Amino acid sequence: MTIALYGGEAPEGIAELLQDAMQRYADTESAEAKLLEAREKAPGSLAVYFSLYKFYFYKKRLVEAENTARAALSEAASQGGFAPDWKALDSGSTDWSAQAAHFYLFSLKALAFIRLRQGDDAECARILDKLKELDYSDSVGASVIREIAQGADRTARWN
Numbered sequence: 001m002t003i004a005l006y007g008g009e010a011p012e013g014i015a016e017l018l019q020d021a022m023q024r025y026a027d028t029e030s031a032e033a034k035l036l037e038a039r040e041k042a043p044g045s046l047a048v049y050f051s052l053y054k055f056y057f058y059k060k061r062l063v064e065a066e067n068t069a070r071a072a073l074s075e076a077a078s079q080g081g082f083a084p085d086w087k088a089l090d091s092g093s094t095d096w097s098a099q100a101a102h103f104y105l106f107s108l109k110a111l112a113f114i115r116l117r118q119g120d121d122a123e124c125a126r127i128l129d130k131l132k133e134l135d136y137s138d139s140v141g142a143s144v145i146r147e148i149a150q151g152a153d154r155t156a157r158w159n
Contacts, residue, residue: 008099010047014038018051028059046076046103053110062118069111076104086130096134105131106140113145124149 010018021034035055038048049072056065077084080100082093086108094101112127128149131142 008046008103010038010045011042014042014045014048017041018047021051021055025055031055044075044079046072046079046100049075049107050103053107053114057110057114057117062114066111066114066118069107069114072107073104073111076100076107080104086127089130089134091134091136093134097139102139105135105142108134109140109142109145112142113148116145116149121149 017034017038021031024031024034035052039052042048049068053065053068053072056068073086074084080094080098083089096102096105108127108131112124115127116124128142128146135142
């Protein structure tokens, strides 16, 4: 039995680990252990990547969030059958509405936000420009990150 989660379906037992991690969120070490267990048991589960990079992001562990988001991009590209390097992609690289490809776009948006939070405005802008090209209908909401990046009071928002 599989359970549908953001990023796709998770194998039996994985959704429970992700739920357990969420319930333990305040206990960082315990929550992270559950997430890492889920990744070990289901290394190709996009839902696990999503949960893990969101966890690291909200814990302000931006290096780990970035590394996990980049790994999510690689996995989604592998599952979708297209190149993992976002710089090499164009609107015709794949069907961007397919599950793995859409997850790729969403994770690319997450990477843009992570890079913005790390102070790399230039890479954030390049990623957002690529997202505008690949996801012209803004199905993953990258325009929200663009608005934040253009905001004059961005520094105050991070505190």
